[in-house]
Amino acid sequence: MLRKPFARNREDVQTVETDQYIDLGAMHFDDDSIAGTRGAVKLAEIYRYEDIxxxxxxxxxxxxxxxxxxxxANDTDTLRRVTSELKAVARDCNGDVAAIGHDLIVVTPRGLKIDRNKIKGGFH
Structure with a gap:
């Protein structure tokens, strides 16, 4: 019998169920204790100025x-106060602060500066 050069046998085909997913929020690792760790990257959300x-x-x-x-983002006065406070923190720590994207701000401690040049991949 002649076979197609790239054809697979039915036994070689594996099916993937689309209902399966991995809940990354539920995953825990043994060395997942970053509380008090220097140099960590932390994520935060701000809902009012008092959260600062x-x-x-x-x-x-x-x-x-x-x-x-x-x-x-739509409350100009609160946003102005928040960004002013974040700039003061960066100044106090000799760090850096920069807005990235539409709704994100990064604040770094001493010794870390933010490079404002984007790394572009793919086609230029």
């Missing part, structure tokens, strides 16, 4: 914080 002290404390402790400010 809790969000900036990790920067003083040496961590980089990525802040989602979408909840206050």
């Amino acid at each position: 002290s809790e969000i900036t404390q990790p920067v003083y402790d040496g961590s980089t914080v990525i802040i989602d400010y979408a909840a206050v």
Whole structure:
């Protein structure tokens, strides 16, 4: 019998169920304790100006914080106060602060500067 050169036998074919997924939020690892770790990257959301002290404390402790400010993006006064406070924190820590994307701000501690040049892949 003649066979097609790239044809697979039915036994070689594996089916993948589309209902299966991995819940990354439920995954825990043994060495997953980053509380108090210097140099960690932490994620935060801000909903009101009063949240700022809790969000900036990790920067003083040496961590980089990525802040989602979408909840206050339409409140110009709150956003102005938040960004002013974040700039002051970066100045105090000799770190850096920059907006990335539409609703994200990154604040880094001493010794970490943010490169504002984007790395572009693919076609230029």
